[in-house]
Amino acid sequence: MIIAVDGPTASGKGTIAKQLAAHFGVAYLDTGLLYRAVGRQVVERGGDPDNENDALAACGFPDDLLEDETLRSEETGGLASRVSIHPAVRKALFDRQRAFAEQPGGAVLDGRDIGTVIAPDADVKLFITASVPERAQRRWLEMTGREIDIPLAEIEQDIIARDNRDIGRKDAPLKAAADAVVIDTTALDKQEAFDAALKATERALR
Numbered sequence: 001m002i003i004a005v006d007g008p009t010a011s012g013k014g015t016i017a018k019q020l021a022a023h024f025g026v027a028y029l030d031t032g033l034l035y036r037a038v039g040r041q042v043v044e045r046g047g048d049p050d051n052e053n054d055a056l057a058a059c060g061f062p063d064d065l066l067e068d069e070t071l072r073s074e075e076t077g078g079l080a081s082r083v084s085i086h087p088a089v090r091k092a093l094f095d096r097q098r099a100f101a102e103q104p105g106g107a108v109l110d111g112r113d114i115g116t117v118i119a120p121d122a123d124v125k126l127f128i129t130a131s132v133p134e135r136a137q138r139r140w141l142e143m144t145g146r147e148i149d150i151p152l153a154e155i156e157q158d159i160i161a162r163d164n165r166d167i168g169r170k171d172a173p174l175k176a177a178a179d180a181v182v183i184d185t186t187a188l189d190k191q192e193a194f195d196a197a198l199k200a201t202e203r204a205l206r
Contacts (some may be wrong), residue, residue, distance in 0.1 A: 001024070001026065001106035001107075001123050001124075001205070002101050002102075002106065002107055002108075002109070002119045002121070002122040002123055002124075003017075003020055003021075003024075003026075003106075003107070003108040003109070003122060003123065003124040003126070003201060004109060004110075004114035004115035004118070004119050004122040004124065004125045004126065004177070004180075005017040005020070005108065005109070005110040005111075005114065005126045005128060005197075006110070006111060006112055006113065006114050006115050006116070006125070006126070006127050006128070006174070006176065006177070006180065007110075007112070007126075007127055007128035007129050007174075008112070008129060008130075008135070008159075008162070008163055008166065008174060009077065009135065009139070009159060009162055009163075010130070010135035010136070010138050010139045010159065011128045011129050011130045011135060011185060012128050012130065012138075012185040012188075012190070012193050013110045013126075013128040014030055014032075014110055015190060015193070015194075016110075016126070016128055016193055016194055016197045017030070017108050017109070017110035018108075019194045019197075019198075020108050020194075020197060020198065020201060021107075021108040023198065024106065024108070026105055026106035026107050026108055027100070027103060027105065027106070027107045027108070028107070028108045028109075028110075029097070029100045029101075029107065029108075029109045029110075030110055030111075031093075031097050031109055031110065031111035031112075031114065031118070032077075032080060032110070032111055032112075033066050033071055034066075034093050034096065034097070035080035035081075035083055035084045035089070035093070036071040036072075036076045036077065036079070036080040037061045037065045037066055037068075037071060038055060038058045038059055038061060038080070038083045038089060038093075039055075039058075039076055039078075039079025039080045039082065039083045040065070040068070040070065040071060040076050040079060041058035041061045041065065042054050042055055042057075042058040042079065042083060043079060045057070045058060049079050049082040049083050050082055052086040052087075052088055052089070055083040055086050055088075055089045056086065056088045056089055056092060058083070059089060059092040059093060073148075074139070074143065074148075074150065074155065074158060077158075077162070078158060078161075078162065081161075081162040081165045081166060082165070084112075084165075084166070084169070085165060085169040085171070086171075087170070087171040090113075090117075090171055090172055094117075094118065097109065097111075097114075097118045098118060098119070101114075101118060101119045101122075112166055112172070112174040113172035113173075113174070115127070115176070115177035115179075115180050116172065116175060116177045117172045120177065123204065123205060124200075124201045124204040124205060125177045125179055125180035125181065125204075126180060126181050126182075126183060126197055126200060126201070127176035127177070127180040127181070127182045127183070128183050128185060128193075128197070129182065129183070129184050129185070129186075130184060130185045130186040131186045132156060132159055132160060132163070133156065134185075134186045135159055136152060136155045136156035136159050137152065139155050139159070140152045140155050143155070181200040181204070183196050183197060183200065
């Protein structure tokens with residue numbers, strides 16, 4: 001069983017994907033962390049995230065980097081969006097994601113191109129979305145909860161910029177798979193969003 005959960009940043013897809021993995025007792029992968037790790041490693045090496053060769057050279061990051069909390073920062077999220085536009089980077093990380101999806105017992109993967117590129121054969125495809133103001137508010141609350149002082153307007157502008165890069169890239173752009181169930185979480189709390197996702201998942205698995 002493969003469950004693909006796609007959507008833009010701060011839409012709630014990560015929370016939903018983790019809850020679905022726990023509910024069904026299968027492995028979970030936040031594929032965005034792979035790109036965050038690449039972006040972080042590029043900068044630490046003094047490279048340019050917008051340079052494809054620099055980004056590709058950073059794809060061989062050690063597994064323990066995925067445990068680094070700095071990968072969750074807004075800055076690193078922006079770096080991930082920048083390195084993910086490079087076709088060579090996406091190709092380099094494809095096999096890693098595909099192998100995870102095909103593991104015995106099943107898996108839930110969340111990202112931006114799981115249902116369209118990584119696992120187009122997924123048993124369940126969900127596309128989680130929400131309005132830009134709502135997503136910015138969620139991210140702002142998350143950041144302030146971690147005592148990170150950042151203006152709400154700055155977060156909103158960053159989300160818009162990331163969306164434009166993700167949707168506009170030529171290779172594996174952010175979009176819902178043709179057979180994905182689209183769930184708008186703008187007006188839903190976490191429990192309501194999960195309930196909607198679980199209902200859609202169970203329906204697809206019948």
